[in-house]
Amino acid sequence: MxxxxxxxxxxxxxxxxxxxxxxxxxxxxxxxxxxxxxxxxxxxxxxxxxxxxxxxxxxxxxxxxxxxxxxxxxxxxxxxxxxxxxxxxxxxxxxxxxxxxxxxxxxxxxxxxxxxxxxxxxxxxxxxxxxxxxxxxxxxxxxxxxxxxxxxxxxxxxxxDARDELHFTFSDSETVVGAAGDVYAFLDRADLWPERLPHVARLDLTEEEPGIQHMDMDTRSPDGSLHNTTSVRVCFEDRHMIVYKQLRVPVAMSGHTGRWVIESLGDGTVRATSWHTVTLDPEGVRSALGPEATLAEARALVRKALGTNSSTTLHHAKQFAEEARVGS
Missing domain, CATH: 3.30.530.20 (START domain)
Known part of the structure; x- marks a missing residue:
């Protein structure tokens, strides 16, 4: 109307x-x-x-x-x-x-x-x-x-009911002997990731207003192939949290959101956690993995690919924060 x-x-x-x-x-x-x-x-x-x-x-x-x-x-x-x-x-x-x-x-x-x-x-x-x-x-x-x-x-x-089989959430964590602010700073400055992370080949970041980031990123797979994704991130510096949504997702997915959460453990350490929520696309799974591919196989592959990249990022954030603590 x-x-x-x-x-x-x-x-x-x-x-x-x-x-x-x-x-x-x-x-x-x-x-x-x-x-x-x-x-x-x-x-x-x-x-x-x-x-x-x-x-x-x-x-x-x-x-x-x-x-x-x-x-x-x-x-x-x-x-x-x-x-x-x-x-x-x-x-x-x-x-x-x-x-x-x-x-x-x-x-x-x-x-x-x-x-x-x-x-x-x-x-x-x-x-x-x-x-x-x-x-x-x-x-x-x-x-x-x-x-x-x-x-x-x-x-x-x-x-x-098939949606329950297509939809899943998982996480990876690192315990860091350092400051939450330093871990957050590493994750927030995604524009520096090509210099800091081995799997990030290229990343263009624009921040249209404080805390709202647009990312266009090429990641490198173990076989050397490049995969492009675009994402929007909302950054909460006061809460040491970043949430994001991929606007362009790999063919096997219909949706992918996530968040980085940094929590103080009260003993001079913090826990940095990467959360992913994924919805698979059945047709995309068959297109990417073959007509005989099962959703269980697709979940395992997606879990491994996303988890490996997140764990690598968390490991480097941990090194950055712990080196900053030693140097302070």
Missing amino acids: APTATSETSAPHLTEHSITVAAPASAVYALVADVSAWPQVFGPTVHVEVLQDAPAEGGEQTLRIWAVANERVRTWTSRRILDPAARTITFRQLVPAAPVAAMGGEWRVEELEAGRTRVVLLHDYRAVDDDPAAEEQIERAVDRNSRAELAALKNAAELG
């Missing part, structure tokens, strides 16, 4: 997007309600933090969301009201990101016949100062992200 014309009272622009999903309404609603899964399910979503959670029977929830809109990472705080009985979730941005002056909407999950579901995603928005150029920019972002989110929701929901 096209946006309405702006009146003297600055009426919000309204949009509606919908899709039909071959999955039960309860399963579809659960995916929309579970924000912890959003970075894996929804392409534009980079990271979500729950500031106030809703009870199981529904109610109010407060979130902070980082997402890509018009090729930039935006962050905002939203309030959601979940109604599991009606299968609706209304949302309103409490702290919008410019050029958005106000943004809200609703998810409606409607049960159809034969186990199918219709999902309707509504938005209403206003631009700062009702600027026409900003309104057009917001409209493009809302349209692109709504279509992408609904398509991704359909894909995830229609996997059914």
Whole structure:
């Protein structure tokens, strides 16, 4: 539905997007309600933090969301009201990101016949100062992200129980006799990784604003081949944590997110941990590994490849921090 014309009272622009999903309404609603899964399910979503959670029977929830809109990472705080009985979730941005002056909407999950579901995603928005150029920019972002989110929701929901087999999380850790700030500094300065890490052949890093990084990286496999990935990172220096999402993933995956977490152990040491969450793409697995390849084989290969690179990075971060401690 096209946006309405702006009146003297600055009426919000309204949009509606919908899709039909071959999955039960309860399963579809659960995916929309579970924000912890959003970075894996929804392409534009980079990271979500729950500031106030809703009870199981529904109610109010407060979130902070980082997402890509018009090729930039935006962050905002939203309030959601979940109604599991009606299968609706209304949302309103409490702290919008410019050029958005106000943004809200609703998810409606409607049960159809034969186990199918219709999902309707509504938005209403206003631009700062009702600027026409900003309104057009917001409209493009809302349209692109709504279509992408609904398509991704359909894909995830229609996997059914198979999604559990495709989705997995793992971690690797190093204990460091050094300062958390030094470990964080090594991980934050990814622009220096080609000089510091043997598996990083090239890395272009841009930081459009403090703490928001875009990375375009070529990594070298043991056989000498190069693999390109692009990622967005959100860096929390005060918490010694970096979260990231790969925007371009290897062919065997449909999603890959991760985080670096540095925790003080209270005895002059810290634990640095690399977490990965991966969703495999069945067709991509067959394309990359052959038609007879199993998901178990793919999980093992992905675990080894990602874990080896993460462990190498952690080992060099450990050396950097421990040398800094000796030299201080």
